[in-house]
Amino acid sequence: LNLDLMRSTFSICLLFLAVNVFSQTFCLRLSEVSNDGSNFVVSIEMQGSTNFALGSSNLQWSYTASSLSDPVLESSPLGPPVYQVPTVTDVGNGEVSFNIELGFPGFGTNISADPEWTELGRVSFTITNPNNIGTMTWIYNGGTTQTVVFLDDESTQIFVTDPICLFGLDVS
Numbered sequence: 001l002n003l004d005l006m007r008s009t010f011s012i013c014l015l016f017l018a019v020n021v022f023s024q025t026f027c028l029r030l031s032e033v034s035n036d037g038s039n040f041v042v043s044i045e046m047q048g049s050t051n052f053a054l055g056s057s058n059l060q061w062s063y064t065a066s067s068l069s070d071p072v073l074e075s076s077p078l079g080p081p082v083y084q085v086p087t088v089t090d091v092g093n094g095e096v097s098f099n100i101e102l103g104f105p106g107f108g109t110n111i112s113a114d115p116e117w118t119e120l121g122r123v124s125f126t127i128t129n130p131n132n133i134g135t136m137t138w139i140y141n142g143g144t145t146q147t148v149v150f151l152d153d154e155s156t157q158i159f160v161t162d163p164i165c166l167f168g169l170d171v172s
Contacts, residue, residue, distance in 0.1 A: 023049075024156075025161045026046055026047065026049070026052075026149055027046065027165035028045070028059065028140075028166050029045040029047075030042050030044060030136050030138075031169070038126070039125065039127060040068060040171075041074055041122055041124045042122065043119050044059060044119070044120045045118060045119050046117070047112055047114050047115070047118065048111045048112065049113065051112060052111050053106075053109065053152035054100065054109050054111050054149070055105070055151050055153065055154045056100055056101045056102045056154060057148060058097055059120070059138075060140075061095070061096060061136050061137060061138045061139055061147075061168065062096075062135075063125065065093070066134070067127065067132050068125035068127060068133065068134070070090070070126040071096040072124050073087065073098075073122075074122040074123060076120065076122070078100060078109060082108065083103055086098060086099060086100050086120075086121055087099045098121060098123065100120070106152055108152025133171040135168060135170045136169040138168055140163075142160075143158075
C-alpha cells in the first residue's frame with residue numbers, strides 16, 4: 001500500500017516538474033512613452049518565465065476609441081532580416097493589433113526573463129479627447145484567438161498562465 005502511494009506521489013511530482021520546466025509563458029505590458037496633447041505613444045513590452053526566442057505573433061489590446069484614433073507603428077527594434085517590418089492594424093471597435101512575422105524560423109529575437117522587459121515596439125495614437133485618454137486592456141483568452149504568441153520554431157504556441165501578467169494602461 002505504501003509503495004502505491006509513493007508511486008502516485010512520484011508520478012504527480014514528475015508531472016508537475018514537466019509542466020513547470022517545459023511550459024514557457026510570457027507577460028505583456030503597455031507603458032506610456034509620451035503624451036504631447038496631440039499624440040499618445042505607448043510601448044509594447046514582453047517578458048518570459050525564462051529566456052526564449054520570439055516567433056511570429058499577434059498582440060491585441062483594446063483602447064478608448066472615443067479618445068484615441070489612428071494607431072500607427074512609431075518604431076520597433078524588430079525588423080529585417082530576422083522579421084518582416086511589424087505592422088499595426090486597427091481591428092475596429094477600439095481594438096488594435098501589433099503583428100510580428102518571423103522571416104526565418106530558428107532566428108527569433110531573445111525575450112528576457114522576469115524581471116527584465118523587452119520592448120517590441122511603440123504605437124502612436126492621435127488624441128481626439130485630451131480630457132480622458134482612457135484605458136488599454138490586453139485581449140487574451142488563453143491563446144485561442146486575438147493575442148497569440150509563438151516561439152521561433154514557428155509551431156510552439158506559448159501562453160499567459162495568469163491574467164495578472166497582462167499589464168494594461170489606465171491614464172484616465
